[in-house]
Amino acid sequence: MFELWCLASRQLGDEAKATCFHLLHTLREHGIPSAMDFSVGKIGKALQHASHIGALYAVVIGDHELSSQEVELREMATGHRTKIPLSNLEDPSFRPFVDI
Numbered sequence: 001m002f003e004l005w006c007l008a009s010r011q012l013g014d015e016a017k018a019t020c021f022h023l024l025h026t027l028r029e030h031g032i033p034s035a036m037d038f039s040v041g042k043i044g045k046a047l048q049h050a051s052h053i054g055a056l057y058a059v060v061i062g063d064h065e066l067s068s069q070e071v072e073l074r075e076m077a078t079g080h081r082t083k084i085p086l087s088n089l090e091d092p093s094f095r096p097f098v099d100i
Contacts, residue, residue, distance in 0.1 A: 003027075004034040004089070005055035005076075016062050019086075023061070026090045051076045059089065 004027060006020045020036050027034040035055075037046045043060060050058045058074045065071045069086045088094045 003032050003056045005050035005053075005058040006034065006036040006061060013063050016066055019066060020061050023089055047074070047076075061086070 006024060024034045024036055037049065047058055055076050058076055059071050061071060065086065070083050071086050071089065073082050073084050073089075074080070075082075
């Protein structure tokens with residue numbers, strides 16, 4: 001089971017990909033299971049896949065999120081969405097990861 005599923009869409013630029021890779025590396029170093037979806041499909045399908053494999057949270061990081069430095073963290077079980085600073089995801093003590 002993954003705690004965080006980072007979604008990549010067709011529109012994901014090089015900087016967004018690098019951010020996702022860095023985020024996944026940081027989380028994995030702290031023992032937080034995480035993965036990235038490299039498919040070129042639609043975001044909705046990728047979210048369905050994340051739910052199907054049991055991901056607890058999902059986040060889409062694209063150019064818009066990079067410019068605002070804010071992402072929408074989706075709790076897969078409830079569908080609840082929360083806007084958070086992108087930097088929170090790199091902190092292993094961030095509350096969703098602590099509660100797991």
